[in-house]
Amino acid sequence: MSGVRFLLSEEAILLTSGELSSQDRSLGNLLDFFGVSWRAASPEKLFSNRDSNPSRLRLLCSSDHFSVLVSQLEKNSEHAQWWRAKMHSAFVYAGRDLSSLDKLAKVGGGYGGNFVVSKNLPDFSGVMTGLQIRVESSNSDAGFASPSESIAIITSDRDAAFVKSEFEGVPVFLCASRRLVDIESELPGGVFDIRDHVLEALPVVLYIKWAFSKTSWSAPEQNACLVIDDPLLKRQYGFVDYRELLSVMERYKFSTNIAFIPWNWGRTDPGVAKLFRENPEHYSISVHGCAHTRAEFASDDLPQLYGKTEEALRQMRQHEVTTGIVHDRVMVFPQGMFSAAATSILKQSEFIAAVATNTISADANPRPITIADVWSTALMAHSGFPMFTRRYPSSGLENFAFDSLLGKPIIIVTHHDFCRDQYVHLIDLVERLNALGAPLRWRSLAELVRRSWRQRAFSTDVMQIEMFGKELLFENSTNLTRQVLMQRRESDPEAIAEVLVGDQAISWKHNNNHIEFELEVKSGEAVMVRLRYHRLEDMQKATKNLNDRARAMLRRYLCELRDNYVHKVISLSNGG
Numbered sequence: 001m002s003g004v005r006f007l008l009s010e011e012a013i014l015l016t017s018g019e020l021s022s023q024d025r026s027l028g029n030l031l032d033f034f035g036v037s038w039r040a041a042s043p044e045k046l047f048s049n050r051d052s053n054p055s056r057l058r059l060l061c062s063s064d065h066f067s068v069l070v071s072q073l074e075k076n077s078e079h080a081q082w083w084r085a086k087m088h089s090a091f092v093y094a095g096r097d098l099s100s101l102d103k104l105a106k107v108g109g110g111y112g113g114n115f116v117v118s119k120n121l122p123d124f125s126g127v128m129t130g131l132q133i134r135v136e137s138s139n140s141d142a143g144f145a146s147p148s149e150s151i152a153i154i155t156s157d158r159d160a161a162f163v164k165s166e167f168e169g170v171p172v173f174l175c176a177s178r179r180l181v182d183i184e185s186e187l188p189g190g191v192f193d194i195r196d197h198v199l200e201a202l203p204v205v206l207y208i209k210w211a212f213s214k215t216s217w218s219a220p221e222q223n224a225c226l227v228i229d230d231p232l233l234k235r236q237y238g239f240v241d242y243r244e245l246l247s248v249m250e251r252y253k254f255s256t257n258i259a260f261i262p263w264n265w266g267r268t269d270p271g272v273a274k275l276f277r278e279n280p281e282h283y284s285i286s287v288h289g290c291a292h293t294r295a296e297f298a299s300d301d302l303p304q305l306y307g308k309t310e311e312a313l314r315q316m317r318q319h320e321v322t323t324g325i326v327h328d329r330v331m332v333f334p335q336g337m338f339s340a341a342a343t344s345i346l347k348q349s350e351f352i353a354a355v356a357t358n359t360i361s362a363d364a365n366p367r368p369i370t371i372a373d374v375w376s377t378a379l380m381a382h383s384g385f386p387m388f389t390r391r392y393p394s395s396g397l398e399n400f401a402f403d404s405l406l407g408k409p410i411i412i413v414t415h416h417d418f419c420r421d422q423y424v425h426l427i428d429l430v431e432r433l434n435a436l437g438a439p440l441r442w443r444s445l446a447e448l449v450r451r452s453w454r455q456r457a458f459s460t461d462v463m464q465i466e467m468f469g470k471e472l473l474f475e476n477s478t479n480l481t482r483q484v485l486m487q488r489r490e491s492d493p494e495a496i497a498e499v500l501v502g503d504q505a506i507s508w509k510h511n512n513n514h515i516e517f518e519l520e521v522k523s524g525e526a527v528m529v530r531l532r533y534h535r536l537e538d539m540q541k542a543t544k545n546l547n548d549r550a551r552a553m554l555r556r557y558l559c560e561l562r563d564n565y566v567h568k569v570i571s572l573s574n575g576g
Helices: 022-033 043-048 063-075 077-086 122-128 198-211 242-252 270-278 302-323 340-347 371-375 397-406 416-434 445-450 546-573
Strands: 010-015 038-041 056-062 087-093 115-117 151-155 160-167 170-175 222-229 256-260 283-287 330-332 353-356 387-389 410-414 440-442 454-457 462-467 471-475 482-489 496-501 504-506 509-511 514-521 526-533
Touching (some): 010 043, 022 038, 022 056, 022 371, 038 043, 043 063, 056 063, 063 077, 087 198, 122 397, 151 198, 160 198, 170 198, 198 397, 222 445, 270 283, 283 445, 330 445, 397 410, 410 416, 462 471
Parallel strands (some): 010 038, 056 087, 222 256, 222 410, 462 482
Antiparallel strands (some): 454 462, 482 514, 496 504
């Protein structure tokens, strides 16, 4: 873009013996994902190619390759001198022979059981510091026994599994895992759980985020939102009392979005509407399907999907006129089910994004979802329509923290019953989230979408931003005018009507499955960027018959009976 060159101030070296191994390729994919510049080199090439670049290098390799390097450093004082002058740090994972690392950290019998991220290096561990990660099983034939000269970063019930040591004055981070996560691999269930991938993912991500903190992709802030699915806006719905919940939010500092079913648009209590209007920093509503019938957005019937999308928007506009509550144009899929056709319809509607628990479509032959897809700030694999992923509280604090480490917003999904027992479970979760190393910005879903992107610096006044939602709010809080080089994934550029900055259309171009454009933002200025797609007004809408309406009404009233009476009776009978 405009001839701006990325400043390679933090370059990675993959130490190899020639061709890239599968683990080398996994490392390369990880570095690419985080926007890190890298090159492969053998030990001989590393020492023979001593360029004048003033930047210090970051080395990543297996213990086998590192032992070869150590041997050469011990034999050649000039190499050792160069190592001390040019090397910032190294990340070393277990190869065939971990015993070669004995001189850096004593190799023990193995690791097993649950893992704990120690508090020894909070600047390195960041948001993961102090967390216990519960796993079903974890066994290996090697670990680091009671490090003395080294510092334990991740420990298990037996030995340390990730430690910081030092060689010739250079920090060396040693990981006992022989396998590194392959983010290009398919994720069968569509949900990434750090509890299933602790050592293959966490150590290397911690290292990359620390070692390349100035030039890798990062989130400008850590956004969060609690989403409660389904409830009516009555004074009390199930275990939710809106006035009491507001008091809890004010005390414990968080926000709540109600995934509101448009079918209920004419049933909102005026007092609750007033509560929402007067407290937009705490309360917001999004769009939860249309009538919330079974898998209503999992169809491949385009006219039917178009009709449901337009009806949901029409009902939400009626609700806004009646109550004065401005809704977030964010779709929360009922039952978490959607089709590829649904995302293509939503993309060319007023919706700016979707929020989903599931990431795999309900189609007969769904598009495979990779780890890289779900590690992204928002998943863009379905028609280029942004889907922000959310988790249930049962996912554990470690998964919310890992999302934060990746730069993803934290979105918690609950139902009214999570507010039982005077909100004790909700308060406990929020307090633990707010105690994480990265301070959370609790927002409405729409604001979360607008403020969730990733960025990296090219220079003091030039930065690159990757946009995900169809709207983005950028605020230049520096005392410099910033040149912003913006990109967004888009495989169908002809669907875009225009790119707007405020109300002004700007020029853009399509390159390598991305659209690209540039902004100049003055100090203290805030700009809203919006993508407007061609609408689908010519599509025929499917019409509803009386049976459809009757089924929707019956489902809604039965769900309310269940939430307001059955769940409460069960809770009381269980001593809740």
